[in-house]
Amino acid sequence: MDIDVLGALAVRENGVSVTPTAPKPRQVLALLALHADRVVPVASLMEELWGQRPPRSARTTLQTYVLQLRELISAALVHDAPGAAPRSAKDVLVTSPGGYLLNTSGGASDVREFELLAGRGYRAMDAGDFTGAARQLREALALWTGSALADVHAGVQLEMHQRRLEETRLCALDQRIEADLRLGRHRELLGELTVLVSRYRTHENLHGQFMLALHRSGRRSEALEVYQRLRSALVRELGLEPSAGLRRLQRSILMAHPEPQLEAPRAGGERLSRVG
Numbered sequence: 001m002d003i004d005v006l007g008a009l010a011v012r013e014n015g016v017s018v019t020p021t022a023p024k025p026r027q028v029l030a031l032l033a034l035h036a037d038r039v040v041p042v043a044s045l046m047e048e049l050w051g052q053r054p055p056r057s058a059r060t061t062l063q064t065y066v067l068q069l070r071e072l073i074s075a076a077l078v079h080d081a082p083g084a085a086p087r088s089a090k091d092v093l094v095t096s097p098g099g100y101l102l103n104t105s106g107g108a109s110d111v112r113e114f115e116l117l118a119g120r121g122y123r124a125m126d127a128g129d130f131t132g133a134a135r136q137l138r139e140a141l142a143l144w145t146g147s148a149l150a151d152v153h154a155g156v157q158l159e160m161h162q163r164r165l166e167e168t169r170l171c172a173l174d175q176r177i178e179a180d181l182r183l184g185r186h187r188e189l190l191g192e193l194t195v196l197v198s199r200y201r202t203h204e205n206l207h208g209q210f211m212l213a214l215h216r217s218g219r220r221s222e223a224l225e226v227y228q229r230l231r232s233a234l235v236r237e238l239g240l241e242p243s244a245g246l247r248r249l250q251r252s253i254l255m256a257h258p259e260p261q262l263e264a265p266r267a268g269g270e271r272l273s274r275v276g
């Protein structure tokens with residue numbers, strides 16, 4: 001079974017889609033896919049579908065959704081290779097004590113591939129191999145085709161996983177840009193960073209990287225404007241001042257130091273200084 005969640009949900013068995021069109025079964029499959037090869041408790045599935053107030057028929061309805069998924073899986077199993085050990089839908093979507101498990105039989109998962117490539121990229125960064133880091137992280141980020149589970153109506157469980165996945169994406173993006181800066185690719189980054197700081201208006205790391213790229217491109221006044229826009233957004237939206245590291249970068253650019261350095265990034269652009 002092959003699973004894609006870094007964009008639209010796509011689950012395939014023998015190359016045949018087993019992704020339902022109905023919203024509730026899609027939620028069930030999405031949560032099972034995110035925990036592939038691990039048991040998802042019935043309580044978690046029910047919370048995803050109905051929140052804290054499930055109907056009395058919730059367990060029976062969940063069983064109906066599981067049956068619908070197994071029907072799709074059964075149709076895909078017809079395409080098993082000749083001579084392969086016979087399988088039923090219950091061997092793929094397994095009932096376990098207290099929950100259900102989606103058995104991928106070693107199939108591909110874009111989340112697993114992303115984590116593998118990103119991990120290699122982080123290790124390359126730590127080793128000072130910025131070329132290798134940029135390449136591995138770029139490959140990892142290329143697996144994303146949109147927001148995670150973009151076409152699935154998300155309840156509380158899926159929303160939590162979407163936020164987690166988006167944070168891992170931002171961390172990989174942050175490190176890939178850092179690697180490109182270390183390689184002197186500041187001019188190539190300007191267009192991408194212009195879009196990113198517009199989308200993430202209070203993300204300090206991205207703004208700091210944009211400031212550095214602008215400064216190195218001979219656009220000192222624009223780099224300082226980026227800082228002022230970030231500070232205004234932080235104060236207005238979060239009641240926070242920019243971090244000490246970003247303030248030092250701003251002062252370094254303001255004083256026209258020959259080569260300001262951006263401090264090691266903090267995951268998620270953490271802010272520490274509160275206004276007032």
